[in-house]
Amino acid sequence: MTAAIQTTELSKTYGLKGQTIALQPTTLSVPSGAIFALVGHNGAGKTTIIKLLMNILVPTSGSSTVLGQPSSSLTGAAFENIGYVSENQDLPTWMTVKQYLDYLAPFYPQWNLGDLATKLDLPLNRKLKHLSRGMLMKAALASVLAFSPQLIVMDEPFSGLDPLVRDELIEALVARTKATGATVLISSHDLAEIEAFATHIGFIHQGKFLFNEELSSLSARFREVTVTFAATVTPAAVAGAPALITDAVIALPANPPASWLPMEQVGSAIRFTHTQANTEDIQAQVAAAFPAATAVQVLPLNLRSIFLALAKSGRVPATPSEAATGGAR
Amino acid sequence: MSMSPLVQPLHIFRKDAIHLWPETLISVALLAAFGWAQVHTWVPQEGFNPASLGVGFLVVLLPVMWLVLMSRLVHDEELVGDRQFWITRPYTWYSLLLSKILYLFVFIGLPLIVMQMILLHHAGLYPMLVIPAVLKNLGMVAVIFLLPLLVIAAVTATFIRYISSALAGVIYLFIVFLIAGYNWGDSLGAPYVIYFISISLLLILLAALLIQYALRKTFIARIMLIALPLVFIVFALITPVNLFSAHRFPDVSVGKLTFVDDPNLHQAEGNVFSIEHKNLIQIPVHVELTGISDENFVVVERVHFTIDGPNGYHYNSDWIGDQYTFSNDVPNAILPVPMPTSVFDKIRNQPVAMHIELGTQTFRAGTPYTVTATEKPFPIPGHAICVVAPDTGVLECRFPYSNPDIVQVTATAHSGNCANPGPQQAQAGTLLQPSTLPVRFSPVDITNTTLKVGNTDVPLCPGTPATFRSAIAGEYGRIHLDISNITLDPYAFRVNPAAMHGPRQPPPPQQ
Numbered sequence: 001m002t003a004a005i006q007t008t009e010l011s012k013t014y015g016l017k018g019q020t021i022a023l024q025p026t027t028l029s030v031p032s033g034a035i036f037a038l039v040g041h042n043g044a045g046k047t048t049i050i051k052l053l054m055n056i057l058v059p060t061s062g063s064s065t066v067l068g069q070p071s072s073s074l075t076g077a078a079f080e081n082i083g084y085v086s087e088n089q090d091l092p093t094w095m096t097v098k099q100y101l102d103y104l105a106p107f108y109p110q111w112n113l114g115d116l117a118t119k120l121d122l123p124l125n126r127k128l129k130h131l132s133r134g135m136l137m138k139a140a141l142a143s144v145l146a147f148s149p150q151l152i153v154m155d156e157p158f159s160g161l162d163p164l165v166r167d168e169l170i171e172a173l174v175a176r177t178k179a180t181g182a183t184v185l186i187s188s189h190d191l192a193e194i195e196a197f198a199t200h201i202g203f204i205h206q207g208k209f210l211f212n213e214e215l216s217s218l219s220a221r222f223r224e225v226t227v228t229f230a231a232t233v234t235p236a237a238v239a240g241a242p243a244l245i246t247d248a249v250i251a252l253p254a255n256p257p258a259s260w261l262p263m264e265q266v267g268s269a270i271r272f273t274h275t276q277a278n279t280e281d282i283q284a285q286v287a288a289a290f291p292a293a294t295a296v297q298v299l300p301l302n303l304r305s306i307f308l309a310l311a312k313s314g315r316v317p318a319t320p321s322e323a324a325t326g327g328a329r
Numbered sequence: 330m331s332m333s334p335l336v337q338p339l340h341i342f343r344k345d346a347i348h349l350w351p352e353t354l355i356s357v358a359l360l361a362a363f364g365w366a367q368v369h370t371w372v373p374q375e376g377f378n379p380a381s382l383g384v385g386f387l388v389v390l391l392p393v394m395w396l397v398l399m400s401r402l403v404h405d406e407e408l409v410g411d412r413q414f415w416i417t418r419p420y421t422w423y424s425l426l427l428s429k430i431l432y433l434f435v436f437i438g439l440p441l442i443v444m445q446m447i448l449l450h451h452a453g454l455y456p457m458l459v460i461p462a463v464l465k466n467l468g469m470v471a472v473i474f475l476l477p478l479l480v481i482a483a484v485t486a487t488f489i490r491y492i493s494s495a496l497a498g499v500i501y502l503f504i505v506f507l508i509a510g511y512n513w514g515d516s517l518g519a520p521y522v523i524y525f526i527s528i529s530l531l532l533i534l535l536a537a538l539l540i541q542y543a544l545r546k547t548f549i550a551r552i553m554l555i556a557l558p559l560v561f562i563v564f565a566l567i568t569p570v571n572l573f574s575a576h577r578f579p580d581v582s583v584g585k586l587t588f589v590d591d592p593n594l595h596q597a598e599g600n601v602f603s604i605e606h607k608n609l610i611q612i613p614v615h616v617e618l619t620g621i622s623d624e625n626f627v628v629v630e631r632v633h634f635t636i637d638g639p640n641g642y643h644y645n646s647d648w649i650g651d652q653y654t655f656s657n658d659v660p661n662a663i664l665p666v667p668m669p670t671s672v673f674d675k676i677r678n679q680p681v682a683m684h685i686e687l688g689t690q691t692f693r694a695g696t697p698y699t700v701t702a703t704e705k706p707f708p709i710p711g712h713a714i715c716v717v718a719p720d721t722g723v724l725e726c727r728f729p730y731s732n733p734d735i736v737q738v739t740a741t742a743h744s745g746n747c748a749n750p751g752p753q754q755a756q757a758g759t760l761l762q763p764s765t766l767p768v769r770f771s772p773v774d775i776t777n778t779t780l781k782v783g784n785t786d787v788p789l790c791p792g793t794p795a796t797f798r799s800a801i802a803g804e805y806g807r808i809h810l811d812i813s814n815i816t817l818d819p820y821a822f823r824v825n826p827a828a829m830h831g832p833r834q835p836p837p838p839q840q
Binding site for chain 1: 332340347348413416417420
């Protein structure tokens, strides 16, 4: 599968001496046809990498290509195949929705709004400046979907939208991209909103790309493991009184496997996240590390839980894609 | 197929026209109001003419409105920042720039041309005969006014920043120009330098504009604008004044220059006047230029001199700016020759040989055109018209722009007034000198003048034949003058009371 987006050691710093690092050198590949969710906290560097890819910002070092064309040369006709939607974009708010769409139409040879306006319930005669945030994003998305771009780049498009509008947008996006086979790069700090439709996930934290991986692989790798131990029962000192039950004293292994994220004790149990559940034998590892364990429970994790675990651990997990590509840095 | 490079500017232009029609309408209306008020200033009126106030007001308001329009136009697709919708749309930078230029041409340039053509027609002039001047004026408006504002708008994001940058830019340019002029005025006034400076300023402005539109390198474009006024200082420092002057004034003499040992120029007691900041004193030298053709006059533009004194002392001056006009009627002149005080102090009381060279330009009178002056407009050279006031005999002429620069008028004058003309007197004459503003809102230049015999005003009465001759700029040349055995101290320009440069030195003992 060819890459719709490819970056090589792409970085961005600010200040004369580069003291403010917005994006550390990043090598990343987004396959064609993927819906790539770029995930991270606010200020993690998601917008920076997107603006670098769109030639809105100039990189400090490294390079990138978008649809096979160097990002630094993206201008004019190149954007006939690239749609960009951002929560922070300054639109010509003096125009009505219809004026805006009519104005953009002649720029694109393949423009076909079709029934998008109806489906998105766009108020065509209302000025952009009078639209709610949700409606504005709908109008922006419609102006991109209308020309069926090969690549759609969306920077926090759903931020602050109510769930109904968000679902409408996602539905419109997925429907159109399925039909056209377009690649989508979408940034978000809300994992729940992208989990339903993303095919790939990239996690960026404090300007550093921690990993990128297919969502199916990620879901297969991560498991929540709960190891239960027998509680300590102390007989009552006074006759008739209940016995005193206290949590087991658990000795943590000195060198747990690398695939285990830091453990926490919950009552008489130990809980941790396993990052290689698809390739390693969890039961055997637990038995070796905790001979006194009375039970082991292994549960799948949703995306939010995976990222919470990663964020808490602060670890960069070794991922299959790293092994294959040399690693996302 | 994507939009062609021709269609895209028009598409953006159309969008701007829809968006900015109120500002555009106001701009055009102000221009129309200016034209209307201007016409009413031409109507003779006793006392205060309110139309003049209107013109003065509109001359300020119109550029302000253009500032607003420029800001709204350029900032509609602003180039500063990273949030604009258009930078991720299939805009081509040249289409965008072209659309803005087209807008300025259609809604500022064309209305200006139309208004000026109407004014010319109203003034009784012939618009179709002066189309080159109309276009030249539009070009000057574009280069001197619109281009700098366009570039400033391109490197700013908001109207407030745009206005403050434009104001700061004007003040900054003015200060640098003053500093450069004060310190290196001779270099800046040297031949050809104005062309180099003008071209450099234009190229820097264009480069900044193109860099900003093509690459959106705001920082670089801003640095270029900040460096722009330094062009004056750079050229002041690097200009080879003597080389340029020697090239401008070839060794072709236009007459014979002789030294007049004028005892009136021997200064009384006092202190030699020194231009302190330049350490210069002035030696007024009385000269006479003979051999000038009757129809010509010679303008001295630069002076260069050498001094050879005792013990092999030699001084060679730079070519220094000067301004004086010789004609057959006015062959004598007292040329103030500037000299460094250090040179003067060395040789002031010693007999020296002085060689003076004057860089000149000759102007010759064009073909005479004789016409009977009337109360009704009558044509004169330069596509201009004149009328004479029957009661006062004042000649009022209307020129399209400033072409030609100078017109000489001669007529046979009568004594008395036009109602009761006396006997004919000698030839009377005057010069019509239209203003030489490089940029004009009003294309009509009006001069009012009276003929003179000597210093006396005489009326030009209706029915009198008058001859008009335009001055035509001719060739450059150089005139030499050798003065031997001159002691400069008595000639040095002095002021009294004592203040400046030291008392007059006692004369040297006779050899």
